[in-house]
Amino acid sequence: MQPSRSKKQFAIRALVSALALTSFSVSASELDLAAEKGLEIATEADRRDFGFGDLSNNLTMTLRNKYGEESVRTMRTKTLEQEGDGDKSLVIFDNPRDVKGTAFLSFTHKVGSDDQWLYLPALKRVKRISSSNKSGPFMGSEFSYEDIASQEVEKYTYQYLRNETFDGRDHFVLELDPVDPKSGYSIQHIWIDTTEYRAWKTDFYDRKGDLMKTLTASDFNQYADKYWRAHKMMMINHQMGKSTELLYNDWVFSNGFSDRDFTKNSLSRAK
């Protein structure tokens, strides 16, 4: 595998991936090896994070544009791990005030569209959002739902690219190709450290293969001697010059959540 590829090559790949593969003059077996190793690393990262059960935290989201204008949102999230399928999660919005009490429930699935419901306190109703879209901006931020929904191994195909060292850590660099044709990305590059399998950095490439966003994670803490969580995530949109910062607080594991806390009916009580 080539250590680096130009954007143009990405574009070609996005257009006709079959042709592009041959143009890289890499033999099929080498590609298979890279795919195998990539999948192995992704599976290992997933395995290491498995078994946390449930968790909750508080989240402050700060949106900034190129000219320093800012906008802040706060919310709480609850997540329940599922065996054999994607996680269930609940987001309760606290700020801005006019959306206070709005609650968003989602069931991620390993295959197919996720299920999403929203409770609108002003309407006093739960609405199911039936849409295959998930690349739109989450709360107007630089994160899309796709970026923050639980990451399931099955949602991508993988290629191991190389190892890279920065900040004193060695990383695997993987290329992720989203399975969903509605994804906003052609590919992602992700840097996972080789000792703890934490994702430190992700580059997102848009549909035409140009670098669009970079996500940087920092302030990792370990919980229950096992699960690493970043307390700060910074997403920078290179094309628009905008950024969104996520600050997580009050991580609590093993809250004792059950499926009953993650139903359509539980939404209106969520507060």
Added chain:
Amino acid sequence: MSSPQLQANWVGRYADWLIRYRWLVAIGALLLAFVAASGARFLGFNNDYRAFFSEANPQLQAYEKIQRTYTKNDNILFAVVAKDGNAFSSDALAAVEEMTEKSWLLPFALRVDSITNFQHTIAEEDDLLVQDLVENASGLDAATLASIKATAIADPTLKERLVNSDGSVTGINITFQLPQKSMTETPEAAAAAQALMEEIEAKYDVEIYATGIILLSNAFFEASQSDMSTLVPLMYLVIIVVVFLLVRSVSATFAALLVIVFSMAAGMGLAGFLGIKLTPPSASAPTIIMTLAVADSIHILVSLFAAMRRGLSKHAAIRESLQLNMGPVFLTSITTAIGFLSMNFSDAPPFHDLGNITAMGVMVAFFLSVTLLPALMAILPVKSRASESKIGRSMDVLGDFVIRRQRPILLSGVIVSLALLAMIPRNEINDDFVGYFDESVEFRTDSDYINENLSGIYQLIYSLESGSANGVSNPEFLAKLEHFTEWMETQPGVRHVNTIGDTFKRLNKNLHGDDPSYYKLPEGQELAAQYLLLYELSLPYGLDLNNQLNVAKSSTQIVVTLDNLKSQELKAVADAGSVWLEKNVGLTAYGVGPAIMFANIAERNMEGMLVGTLVALILISALIGIALRSVKLGVLSLIPNLLPAGLAFGLWGALVGEVNVAVTMVTGMALGIVVDDTVHFLSKYLRQRRAGENVEDGLRYAFSSVGVAIVVTSVILIAGFMVLAQSSFGMNSSMALLTAICILMALFADFLLLPILLMKLDAKAYDPAIPTIENKEQNYATQPL
């Protein structure tokens, strides 16, 4: 100033030196010209329409502010026309669907909106379905197609924007985010769009037209290139023909051509060193420099051949020609340069560039005309051909006629002048960026088609501030927005008003089980804010709300799409909008956008150019006064120099009636050019008067000595500007045509009006003691051609 005799000696010594070192001078001058021309490697094209506006331009600043707040407005709009007239057949929709998908892949594309990816929201019990309006178009049945058509044609955000009222044409709007790091971005995006159009046209039974800001910028870029590649060769042809006809000598034509080509190349090269990037107006500089350079060469060559015909040797003829022409050619070059430099007072940077490049080119032309040209003539074999000119004799006739019939000439001159001057107000300023291009340009014809069949090209953008974060959900603010939208929709020329209010109404209906009675604004701030949150969560990649809302959701932009309005009408709508907002809902907002920037460009430039033209006028008149050593004649010369511009504008008003920003440059520039005729005429006239002749004899002498030269240079200049008038770009063609008319009018003014003015105001005998600067250096045209 040195005494005339000394100056003549100085030029004589210079001529002797030049003839002796002719090879050195020729090679040295060529080398210098080469060095200057080598800067051309730094030249590039500026293909951003914003280049027409200075950074201080208030309309640009307002627009840039909005562009910073919301998604940028740089776009390409494709119109997909079904050949069978039904844009909602599965084939036509499949074409739109495929083109929409592929448009995401265009270089720098940020967002694509079409009827196929329009986010259709439907309520199904407590489910909110959000999906593309058209998916897998080729497999849709008739009933589905009919329902899609009904939805699209009825939707207030689509109709007159992305679909026309009878459903025969639909649009795909692509928003671009140019990094603005390289000048190749716009042509790259435009070329990719062109390729995509061809691909879809080949595959489906549709025709595709394209317009938009990106293509506007690209059309400016292409206009510069096509002007340079078609007009410059035409100019060569004109020069070769004119010079050869006048001097009938191959070697002289060759020498003149070298001077002209290197003046142009050096002017452009110096522009390259200065880091100037070409725009359509400055891309016309080569043609103008060539035109002006011909005049210099002609003056020198004509006197040279005249002297040779009188029997002088070639070297003596060169010496005499330089002695005769050094002063006048220098003076006329300086006045021309001043005229062009006055363009620096304009608000539009491309005109600064045009003025500066031309001024540099004109001074290079002067330099080469008194170095390279005589040196080459000294080197090359030259034969004189005895030929008598009939124009020469007709000049004497003209002189006599003017002197004898001064009263009727003056009377008819005054009547014609007044009649033409009265036509000036008929000129209406109109700068529309589509109309700048003539119908040979695809951008123009496509834009016209789209304007007629799909949606307007001109847009006004108002950014309304709610005053608080998330204030766009405030019901009071939304009500203001709705009032403004309703009012705006009734304004003349308004075709579509795009507002977030329509989205709120649609969501309110969807979330009340699609009950049409809920197609209205949500009642509470919370409800509206929660709708927005719901909607944002359900949008697909790239279709976020930042094209309507700012980051803090405190302000929203309203995009008003208009008919092809004239500048004045556009400004009227924009101003009426601001006034209405202030008066009725207490909001301050201005209609901005490229259309309004161009609508104001002429007025903005006029302010600067009034000063610029005045400065040029004062400087040029002062120079004439000093050169002629007569304040009286310096002041008198203003009349034949200013009147031509007035007459030209009057004639234009009578025949065309529409002017654009480029004509605000004409007065200063034409002044610098037409003043040459007056200088030549007055200097001859003065020479006789100071020798004790009366006014009539002074005039007869002026006619017979410089009449021919004035006619010849005017013809050359008119021919050159007529070449430029062939430009497909309206700023260049109307500026050139008006200048050509100015030069023609100046010819009339100098031959008819100036003599009569002199007879009326300068009849008193001169004190013979006053020295004159021109003893023999300015009678270069005493011999017939």
